[in-house]
Amino acid sequence: xxxxxxxxxxxxxxxxxxxxxxxxxxxxxxxxxxxxxxxxxxxxxxxxxxxxxxxxxxxxxxxxxxxxxxxxxxxxxxxxxxxxxxxxxxxxxxxxxx
Numbered sequence: 001x002x003x004x005x006x007x008x009x010x011x012x013x014x015x016x017x018x019x020x021x022x023x024x025x026x027x028x029x030x031x032x033x034x035x036x037x038x039x040x041x042x043x044x045x046x047x048x049x050x051x052x053x054x055x056x057x058x059x060x061x062x063x064x065x066x067x068x069x070x071x072x073x074x075x076x077x078x079x080x081x082x083x084x085x086x087x088x089x090x091x092x093x094x095x096x097x098x
Contacts, residue, residue, distance in 0.1 A: 055061050
């Protein structure tokens with residue numbers, strides 16, 4: 001069968017789609033938008049979540065969580081403050097860490 005030949009079922013579908021495409025769009029019922037606006041005004045707004053705005057962004061939350069874990073692990077290991085955390089995060093080992 002060649003690519004250009006269409007079966008009778010395909011032709012029937014094409015004819016039906018062309019007839020449907022040629023029909024005019026149905027207008028909305030009278031006062032539809034007025035009723036829609038009234039219904040939307042009845043719906044109460046959703047309650048706001050009591051979370052900080054930056055927490056809605058997962059990347060910020062992940063970074064804060066990671067820093068919290070690193071700093072907590074640093075303080076429990078007996079080292080002195082941020083020096084150990086900075087050494088852990090640096091891409092190359094420093095001379096002081098050797």
